[in-house]
Amino acid sequence: MERKxxxxxxxxxxxxxxxxxxIEIEVPKDALxxxxxxxxxMILSKQLKKSPKIIAEDIRSKISGSDSFESIEIAxxxxxxxxFSKKFIVLQMKELISGGDSFIAENIGRGKRVQxxxxxxxxxxxMHLGHGRGAAVGAALSNMLxxxxxxxxxxxYVNDAGRQVKLLGESVFARYKELLGVSYPLPEDGxxxxxxxDVAKELKNEYGEQFKSIDFDKASEAVIxxxxxxxxxxxxxxxxxxxxxxxxxxxxxxxxxxNKVQQALEDLRGKGFVxxxxxxxxxxxxxFGDDKDRVVVKNNxxxxxxxxxxxxxxxxxxxxxxxxxxxxxxxxxGYVPRMQAVIQALGHPKDSLKVILVQMVSLLKAxxxxxxxxxxGEFITLREVIDDIGPDTTKFLFLTRRSDSHLEVDIExxxxxxxxxxxxxxxxxxxxxxxxxxxxxxxxGLSAEAFSEFDGxxxxxxxxxxxxxxxxxxxxxxxxVLAREPHRxxxxxxxxxxxxxxxxxxxxxxxxxxxxxxxxxxxxxxxxIVLKHGLEMLGVAAPQKM
RNA sequence: GCGCCUGUAGCUCAGUUGGAUAGAGCAACUGCCUUCUAAGCAGUGGGCCAGGGGUUCGAAUCCCUUCAGGCGCGCCA
Numbered sequence: 001m002e003r004k005x006x007x008x009x010x011x012x013x014x015x016x017x018x019x020x021x022x023i024e025i026e027v028p029k030d031a032l033x034x035x036x037x038x039x040x041x042m043i044l045s046k047q048l049k050k051s052p053k054i055i056a057e058d059i060r061s062k063i064s065g066s067d068s069f070e071s072i073e074i075a076x077x078x079x080x081x082x083x084f085s086k087k088f089i090v091l092q093m094k095e096l097i098s099g100g101d102s103f104i105a106e107n108i109g110r111g112k113r114v115q116x117x118x119x120x121x122x123x124x125x126x127m128h129l130g131h132g133r134g135a136a137v138g139a140a141l142s143n144m145l146x147x148x149x150x151x152x153x154x155x156x157y158v159n160d161a162g163r164q165v166k167l168l169g170e171s172v173f174a175r176y177k178e179l180l181g182v183s184y185p186l187p188e189d190g191x192x193x194x195x196x197x198d199v200a201k202e203l204k205n206e207y208g209e210q211f212k213s214i215d216f217d218k219a220s221e222a223v224i225x226x227x228x229x230x231x232x233x234x235x236x237x238x239x240x241x242x243x244x245x246x247x248x249x250x251x252x253x254x255x256x257x258x259n260k261v262q263q264a265l266e267d268l269r270g271k272g273f274v275x276x277x278x279x280x281x282x283x284x285x286x287x288f289g290d291d292k293d294r295v296v297v298k299n300n301x302x303x304x305x306x307x308x309x310x311x312x313x314x315x316x317x318x319x320x321x322x323x324x325x326x327x328x329x330x331x332x333x334g335y336v337p338r339m340q341a342v343i344q345a346l347g348h349p350k351d352s353l354k355v356i357l358v359q360m361v362s363l364l365k366a367x368x369x370x371x372x373x374x375x376x377g378e379f380i381t382l383r384e385v386i387d388d389i390g391p392d393t394t395k396f397l398f399l400t401r402r403s404d405s406h407l408e409v410d411i412e413x414x415x416x417x418x419x420x421x422x423x424x425x426x427x428x429x430x431x432x433x434x435x436x437x438x439x440x441x442x443x444x445g446l447s448a449e450a451f452s453e454f455d456g457x458x459x460x461x462x463x464x465x466x467x468x469x470x471x472x473x474x475x476x477x478x479x480x481v482l483a484r485e486p487h488r489x490x491x492x493x494x495x496x497x498x499x500x501x502x503x504x505x506x507x508x509x510x511x512x513x514x515x516x517x518x519x520x521x522x523x524x525x526x527x528x529i530v531l532k533h534g535l536e537m538l539g540v541a542a543p544q545k546m
Numbered sequence: 547g548c549g550c551c552u553g554u555a556g557c558u559c560a561g562u563u564g565g566a567u568a569g570a571g572c573a574a575c576u577g578c579c580u581u582c583u584a585a586g587c588a589g590u591g592g593g594c595c596a597g598g599g600g601u602u603c604g605a606a607u608c609c610c611u612u613c614a615g616g617c618g619c620g621c622c623a
Contacts, residue, residue, distance in 0.1 A: 026562060029569080039565055042603065052603080076566050077603055122623085163623055280621055291549075291619075298621040305623050333550055334618040357551080360616090367557090400571095401559065404551065406616080408558065413572085422571070424585045432583065439582040472562095479562065491560060494570075505578095505587045524582095546585065 001092055001471035003106065004068065005036055005082060012062035018044065027472060034073065034081035035468055042078040052078025086464060090456025093467050096526050098452060101147065104474050104533055108481060109150030115316055116142055118327035119239065119246075120157040123231040124168040125193055127238055129361035132382035133407065134327045136398035136539065137358055139244045140486035141325070143537045148481040153321070156246045157312060160228055161253040162305065167191060168231065169224030173216050175200035176223075180212050199230045238383050242391050243539055255311045261303060264311035265296060273345040283310065288341035288350070310342050313353070317343070323352055325484070330357040330404060356484060358403045364410040389414040392540045396423040399490045399538050422494055423540065429497040430531045431546040432504060433524045440510045440521055448521050458519040462506070466499055466523065473530045477537075486538065493534045500527055 002025055013020035020040075028037045041056035048055060056074040063072060068088040073081045096103045118138030121131045138154065145152045159165065171191040177184035179200055186192070203226055211219045239245070255261050265281065268274040273284045279299030283306070286293050296307040316324050326339070336355045343353045363370040363380050370380060385394055393414055400422065401407050414421060437448040459467065473492065480488035509520040535542040 024563095024565085026565075028566075029561090030566070033566065037565085039604095042565085045603080079566070159623085167623095278621085282621095295621045300621075302621085304621065330551075331617060336550085359551085405559075406552080410558090421585080425571090428583080428585050432586085436582045443582085476562080483563075487560085488562085491570080498570080501586055502588085504582080508582070510582055546583075 001084070001089075001468070002036065002475040004088075004092075008063060008066065008068070009038065009040065009059070012059050013040075015062050016058055018048070028081065031465075033075065033079070034071070034083040036082045037079050038082075039079055041074075041080060045078065056080050084468070086456070086459075089464055089467055089471065090459070092471050093456065093522070093526055094452070096470060096529065097522060100529055101533060104477060104530070105147045105149070106474065106478055107149035108478060109145060109148050111149065111151055112322045113151045113153070113320060114145055114323045114325060115153045115155060115319070115321040116145070116325040116327070117155045117157055117316075118325075119235075119244075120159070121235055122159045122164050123228040123235060124164050125191060125231060126195060126381040126383060127235055128379055129363060129382055129385060129409070130329055130358065132242065132385065132394060133361050133398040133403070134329070134358045135239060135242060135244045135382075136395045137356065137403050137486060138327050139539045140395075140399055140489075140537060141327075141356075141484060143539060144477070144481050144486060144489070147533075147537065148478070153248060154246045155248045155250055158232065158249055158251050158253075160232075160251050161256060161308070165224055165228045166220070168196075169220060169227045170216050171196050172199045172203060172227040173211070173219065173223050176203050176211065179204050180209060182212060195231075195234075199227050202230060203227070238386070242382065242386055242394070250312065250315075252308050252312070255308050255315065260315055261307050261311040264314045265307065267314065268310070268342075268345055271345060271347075283338075283342070283345075285338045285341035285345075288337075288344040290337040290341045294338055306338070309339065313339065313342055314346055317346055317348060317352075323354065325354045325356060327356045327358055327403075330359045333357050354484065356403055359406050361398070361407045361409055364408055364412075366412040367410065370411075385409075385411070392427070393421065393423045395538060396426075396490065396540050399486050402485065402487055424546070425501075426493045426497045426531065426535065427541070427543055428546055429500045430528060430535065430542045431544060432501075433528045433531075434544045436509050436521070436524055440517065443510055444514065444517055446517065446521060448525050454518040454522040455515055456519065458516050459523065462503065463520070463523055466503055467526065469496055469499055470526050470530050473534070477533075489534050489537050493531065493538075496527070496530065496534075 005025060006023060009023050009025070010020045013023070023038060023040050024043070025036055025038050028034060041059060042052040044050075044055050045052040053074060056078050059080060060072050060074060063069070068085060069082055070085045071081075071083045073083075075081050116138055119127070119131055119135045121127050127135075142152045142154050167187055167189060168191055170187045174184045174186045174190065175197045190196075203223065206226065207222070211223070216223070265274055268283065273287060274296065275282055275284060280295045281297035282293045283296050284293050294306055295304050296310065297303055313324065324343075328335070336357075339355065340350050340353055344350055363385075382394075388411060397409055397414060398407070440446045440448060473496075476488060476492045480486065507520065509524060510517055532542045
C-alpha cells in the first residue's frame, strides 16, 4: 500500500519537474487525517520558495483522477492526506492473499551478503539470559534479512583460545584431582559453578587416573580441550532447544593455527596502521576516531585479546561479506570505536560493520528481583528459563523491547498462561483463525486455502480498517529490516491481534450467508498470513491449536 | 575526570528516524461464557515526555546545559 503511494507521489513530483528522492510517508496517528499522509509539500516549500499549500495543490492536481483514492485532502500547515478507495484496498487485499510472503517482503537486500555474528558465549559455563536475548535478536534479525532478500550467514565465534578456557580447564582439573583424593588448589579467578564438578566427573570417566600425579601444565592441552568442548556441547544443545541455529562456528584457536592473527597485523603494518612503541606493538585506532591507540602485542610478546578480534574481522571481510553485524552485550560498547577503526583501516566504510548492543536482562520473581552472584557461580541460566516458560515465550519477551534498553522479565508472569502474557495473545489469534477455518469446513464446506474469489464489497467499514492494518505490514516489516529492529514486528503483531480479537467477538465469520462467509474467511486468511509471517520472523511458533 | 546509553501514565515500555490533539500492555474499578476457543471481549480513570535554554513552519525526537541512574575508559579477557 505504501509502495503504491510512493510510486504515485514520485511520478507526480517528476511530472512537476521536481526531483524526488526519499519522500516521507507516514501513517497519521489520527484516522481523521486519512490512511497516509505526507509532509512533502512543507519540506519542499523552502527549496521551491512557494507556500506549502500551493505545492500541495499542484501535487494533488497531478494525482486526482486515480481511482485508488477516495479522497486527497490538504490540511493543517500543508499535509497531504490520502484516503484509499475501497476498491483499491480490496485489490491490495487480494494481492496479499495470492502473493503471501512475496507480497509482504520487498527485495531490499538484492542478494547483499550479510554475516551476523551473535551469542559467541565463552565456552566456560552455561549461557545466561543476556546470551539468550542476543540469540533471540540475532536469530530474528537473520530471519528478517533473509526474508528481505539478503543472503545471510549466522556465525558463532568460539573463544577457545586464551585465558578463560585455560582457567576453566584448570578449575576442572582441580575438581578432578579432588575426586581422586588429591588436594589441588582452585585457581585464583577459577570457575566455581556446580557444572565444573560435573565436567570433572566426565573427565575422570574419560581419562581415569591418567592425570592423577601430574601437574596441570603437563596435561593442560588435553584437559582444556576436553573441558571447553563439553561446555560448547552444552551451549549447542541449549541453543538447539531454544530454536536458534548457526551456519558456522568459527574457532579463535584456528585463527592462530592458520597464522591469521599474524597476517592481519602484518597487513595493517603494511598499510601503516600498526607500529612499535615502548616494546609493544600498537594499532593506530586514533586515525579513525578512537580515543587512544591500542596495544595488540604486549612487550612480553603475548597478543592482547584485541589481536585475534582484528584477525577475525579481517577474515570475515576477506570471506566477501558486504556487511557485518556483531551483536554484543552492552557492557562492551567501549569496543565499538576500535573495531570500526579496524574495519576502516582495512579499507572499508565504517558502517559496513554494524554493532548491535544488547542490554542486560534482569530477572524478577513475582515482582522481586532475583539476585545473581556470578562470583559464587549462582545465576539463573537460559536453560532454566527455557525449561520453565518455554522457548517461544522466552524469545517473544526478549523481542518486545528495543535491544539497547534494559529488560525486566518476571518469571511468574511469564509462566502465567494469562492475558498478562503477550505471547499467547498473538498466538491465540492465529490459533483462533484456525478454529474458524475448521468450523467453515465442517459447516459450510468451505476450505479457506482453496478459494480466492470473494466479493470485497461485502466487507464493512470495521473490516476495512483491519485490512488496512494488514496492508501496513509490508512497510512495518521493511522499516524493521532497515533499522535492524525486530521489536517493531513484535509490537505490530500485538496491535494486529488487538484488532482481530475484538472483531472476532463482534462478528461471526461462518454464517448462513455464503457470500459474506467467503468474504470474511478471506479476511481471516489475510490476517493469518501476516500473523504467521511475523511470528516466523521472531522465531516463535504459530500454533494451529492452543 | 572523559566517553557511551537511559530518563515518556502507579509499573514495564512503544512512539513510524523532525509531523497534526501523546500510545500500548499490566496493575485498579465495572460488566460479558447456551456462541467459530473467556489464553478472549466491552467500559472507566491515569501525563510538566527528568529540569532549563536553543534550532524551525513544527521537537518526546536534533543541539547546548543541569540533574538522576547504568555501563565503559588496562601492555585484563
